[in-house]
Amino acid sequence: GLGLLDSQNRSRFHPLDALGLAKSRVVWTWRELGGFEKAQQAYPYATHLLLPDIAFQTGPFWNQGAGFDPPPKLMVDVLLFLRSDKESKYREVRRNDTILGQLLEDSRKKLIIGTAGHPPLENSSLTSSADPLTFRVVDWKHRLSMEGISSDPLNVASAVQLLKLGKVVICDRLHAAITAYLSGVPFVYLDQSTGKVSKTLAVAFNSTGFEHDCQDGTQHMWAKALNLPEAMDKALAMMQTLKL
Incomplete structure (x- = not known):
């Protein structure tokens, strides 16, 4: 050869x-x-x-126009982009909307009260219990069945549309995190069983050719969480900081 x-x-x-x-x-x-x-x-x-993972070469996508935007009626506050296979640490809880909803409301209460380094919220949409926070659990397969989203599995637009359903994305899929980064979608990532999300992003963010400050999650709208409750906390903190 x-x-x-x-x-x-x-x-x-x-x-x-x-x-x-x-x-x-x-x-x-x-x-x-x-x-x-x-x-x-x-x-x-x-x-x-x-x-860096070759997927970084497919973007950026943040200036691609309306064709990459999802239908507004499908949008939620927090998109939980979680694996359903054996690599997932959250395979069971992702199926339980009651638990997920409670975790989200618990995070809102903590944000309202205020924690170390974060003063209590004032005059924020997150403080109104009359407006429950919305969420949706998805994986890649869902872009093939959602009305208004391209059903072509080889169409990058469908992946971006799926991620843009949330004001903030919580994900444990590597390429969901990469696509969110390339699309300008705020995201919080969790590691799956092998830790490959953290390991791969660390290489990319330290590579020559990337912006020198791309490890600054505050500026580039990403964060790492060690568990799902912490991810919920950080997702809502992003919503508050970015006024989403």
């Missing part, structure tokens, strides 16, 4: 020499530091590059 043993070159290379040359041409890319370091030890003959 590397053109070393074709009809013209076969007589010029001993098979072992050709194999050595072929190995020297192998280039592997890695999106996590751990895999990059292990591969350097296991395959020292190859070239290894630590790069």
Whole structure:
């Protein structure tokens, strides 16, 4: 496949020499530091590059126009973009709207009262218990069945539309976090079982070519949470700070 043993070159290379040359041409890319370091030890003959996940090259999407906006009637305050597979830490709770609604209201109460570093809310839409906070639980498959959202699974617009259903997104899917970042959608991310969301974003935000301050979550509208209640707290804090 590397053109070393074709009809013209076969007589010029001993098979072992050709194999050595072929190995020297192998280039592997890695999106996590751990895999990059292990591969350097296991395959020292190859070239290894630590790069942002290739999905970052698909955007940005924040200036794509109305075709990337979802139907207003479907929009909610908090979009819970949570996995339903074995990698999820929240597979059971994502099915329980009662628990999720209570977590959201608990976070609002904490925000109203005020916590360390955050004064009590005044004159905010979040303080009105007459207006319950709205939420929706989704995963990628839902963009194929929602009225008003493109049903083409290869259409990037449908992914952006799905994420824009929420004023703030809480997600444990890596590419939901990346797409939210590229779309200018505020998001709070949770790690799934392997921690790949944190590991991959750390590489991207430390890479040459990204803005020097992209690790500033306050400026770039992202945050990390260790559990779902903390994610709810941070999502509502974002809504307040950004006046959403």
